[in-house]
Amino acid sequence: MGETIVSLIGLMITASLVNNVVLSQFLGLCPFLGVSKKTDTALGMGAACIFVITMASLVCSIIYKFILNPLDLSYLQTIVFILVIAMLVQFVEMVLKKYVVSLYQALGVYLPLITTNCAVLGVALNNVTDGYSILESTVCGFATAVGFTIAIVILAGLREKMEYNDIPAPFKGMPMVLLTSGLMAIAFTGFSALK
Amino acid sequence: MSSEVKKGALGFKANTPAERFFNGLIAENPTLVLMIGMCPTLAVTSSAINGLGMGLATTFVLALSNAVIAALRKTIPSTVRIPSFIVVIASFVTLVQLLMQAYLPSLNNALGVYIPLIVVNCIIFGRAEAYASKNGIVPSFFDGIGMGLGFTCAITCIGLVREFIGAGTAFDVQILGEGTVVPGVVGSLLSGYQPISIFIQQAGAFFVLAFLIAIMNKVKSNLSAKGKDTSKFGNGCCSSAEEAAADKIMADKEAGKEAK
Numbered sequence: 001m002g003e004t005i006v007s008l009i010g011l012m013i014t015a016s017l018v019n020n021v022v023l024s025q026f027l028g029l030c031p032f033l034g035v036s037k038k039t040d041t042a043l044g045m046g047a048a049c050i051f052v053i054t055m056a057s058l059v060c061s062i063i064y065k066f067i068l069n070p071l072d073l074s075y076l077q078t079i080v081f082i083l084v085i086a087m088l089v090q091f092v093e094m095v096l097k098k099y100v101v102s103l104y105q106a107l108g109v110y111l112p113l114i115t116t117n118c119a120v121l122g123v124a125l126n127n128v129t130d131g132y133s134i135l136e137s138t139v140c141g142f143a144t145a146v147g148f149t150i151a152i153v154i155l156a157g158l159r160e161k162m163e164y165n166d167i168p169a170p171f172k173g174m175p176m177v178l179l180t181s182g183l184m185a186i187a188f189t190g191f192s193a194l195k
Numbered sequence: 196m197s198s199e200v201k202k203g204a205l206g207f208k209a210n211t212p213a214e215r216f217f218n219g220l221i222a223e224n225p226t227l228v229l230m231i232g233m234c235p236t237l238a239v240t241s242s243a244i245n246g247l248g249m250g251l252a253t254t255f256v257l258a259l260s261n262a263v264i265a266a267l268r269k270t271i272p273s274t275v276r277i278p279s280f281i282v283v284i285a286s287f288v289t290l291v292q293l294l295m296q297a298y299l300p301s302l303n304n305a306l307g308v309y310i311p312l313i314v315v316n317c318i319i320f321g322r323a324e325a326y327a328s329k330n331g332i333v334p335s336f337f338d339g340i341g342m343g344l345g346f347t348c349a350i351t352c353i354g355l356v357r358e359f360i361g362a363g364t365a366f367d368v369q370i371l372g373e374g375t376v377v378p379g380v381v382g383s384l385l386s387g388y389q390p391i392s393i394f395i396q397q398a399g400a401f402f403v404l405a406f407l408i409a410i411m412n413k414v415k416s417n418l419s420a421k422g423k424d425t426s427k428f429g430n431g432c433c434s435s436a437e438e439a440a441a442d443k444i445m446a447d448k449e450a451g452k453e454a455k
Contacts, residue, residue: 174408
């Protein structure tokens, strides 16, 4: 039991900081660059991502373990996973709207944006490639999304400060955000010593 | 007006195979002009070979899924078109994945999870929605080929720049730095080069793309200063939908605060 917990904590650190989903794997770049103007919205997006990616990792890994793998259909994983994720996001949205109104008000607006987030599918596929168990996949999904939240909130904080800076005209907007992300990526490579 | 032939990109007749081909390759290059599909552009351009492989895989999926979607455009009801497009695209992506595993295992290992992630590449879905669902099979197929090769050229070039600066190689041939293939005096001069390895790491991808977009912004402002149409140019990423949604959320929040 103790060993399992230690290995899960190791997995969490690796998934959230060392192999940060945006800065070292380039997944989920669109919301990372698009929703990072304000820390408020960045936090909301991060929370919605934590919710959806954890659920999607759990559901996809159950489907893989009990349906695709026993029936020798693992080549269908891309098609099945993308449909499951699209369905799951819709389903979560409907359930929250009906039963957990307060959570829906906080996260609801971000949910449709997450279907197009390649991090969700990327994490589900990576879990299969790495041969994680259902528990490990869920923990890995959660930690990956936490890593995404850390990165997007830091970037949003930096962007709020950068608004007052004098930036050369061609670099205004996206190029400056990308340069900032590049510097953040350098900083995050420091975590690779934790491995 | 109806007797007039509609002019397409670069003076070709609109919607012919040739016009579609050059439209995707040059006039509406997905990476350099429209600026969509940035995730794979950043992720797989650590070398020119990887960029080329990713580009060709995307071209294959794009051309065939465009053709199939164009063929089915009258059968698919518009309410369920998005899931239908996803299934068509995902089928071709699976096909590419299986073919690459069988015949190009080393490239498949290098590209890894980014091959199945072609499914969520916005170039493919964007073309299905914007072009293939409204046009015939042949122009849609060539639209896919043109767009795909435009993407391939752009990411191969980005990969080449990163590889050349970051490792001193071009298509895995050592040109700068120690062990250069260039003979003689020039070779001994070139062998003194110290590769800037940050360029083939993750941060390099962000830096190269930042400079690329800055250059395109400059080109855009020069073109609009000359009075040319720049409405096709993207604003830097496929994230414009996200950005619009985020702006709306903030506006709603502020409106809510004022109402209180």
